[in-house]
Amino acid sequence: MHDVIISGAGPSGSQCAEVLAKAGYRVALIERDANWRKPCGGLVSSRVLKLYPQIKKLNIPKIRGGVLYSADYHRVEYRRKDILFSTVMDRLELDNIMRDTAIDVGAELFDKNLAFDFISKNQEKIGIKTKSPSGVKEYHGKIIIVADGMSSKLAIKSGLRSKWKTEEISTAKCAIMEGANNLDEEFIYVYFKPYMGYGWIFPLGSNRFNIGCGIAGEDILRYNLNDIYTEFIGDPKIKEYIPGSNYKIIWSGSYPVPMVGVL
């Protein structure tokens, strides 16, 4: 029996686990697959770096500004030397650091456990059920925190939220690529599109970058995300920064993003 059961060891779950374990609670952190790399731009704000100072010791880009392009390619650039820097990371590395920090202060990780339902007693939720390689498992706790992302089944079963509506979501595709490029490693590059769309290139250092784009609301039904992505990475304005024709794709994936509430 734990005090707190947390479903999902992404940034939200791991941060909750860390805070509660530090405060003396017995925390079970339930994760379906700790090796999953969430499709993400990997932009990490300076506020996160304050909470995880160990990240600053890594060989990471120090982002101090941005280049923004309007739909007709008007360009706005800003750079501030006087602000705390943000950075860009491989998302798997960020998740591992946050999860390990929670484990170091006492949270117990239960990996390869897919949460699929609550355990209820007298109309109260007293735990969660998971599917693990050794069969169905039950985790009991006084407090249950659902932090298993936007495809969460538990969030819907809890009655706290309903299924996403098309106008509430965006869907994005991104990749980590490697190869010679003209990116300034102090900048992120963001593009706005004439339809409900956007794109980005974020430098990762060591000739790597995260590139991606998304479409939002009803445009998800109108456009094909793979076509939009192919068009985006081949766009002549993008090619100014990544002129090569044969970048090594380290990883790629697509995922929905909520457009309402907290991302």
Ligand SMILES: Cc1cc2nc3c(=O)[nH]c(=O)nc-3n(C[C@H](O)[C@H](O)[C@H](O)COP(=O)(O)OP(=O)(O)OC[C@H]3O[C@@H](n4cnc5c(N)ncnc54)[C@H](O)[C@@H]3O)c2cc1C
């Ligand atoms: C394409 C894209 C680009 C983005 N770019 C950025 C960016 O550059 N910077 C930024 O700050 N934010 C970005 N975001 C948003 C960011 O990814 C989210 O805000 C963040 O991941 C939310 O963290 P979370 O812990 O709530 O959920 P998630 O990161 O989704 O974590 C949920 C965790 O729960 C686990 N899980 C899921 N289902 C179950 C289950 N049934 N049982 C057990 N475990 C489960 C998952 O494996 C995962 O570890 C982006 C999002 C997308 C989709």
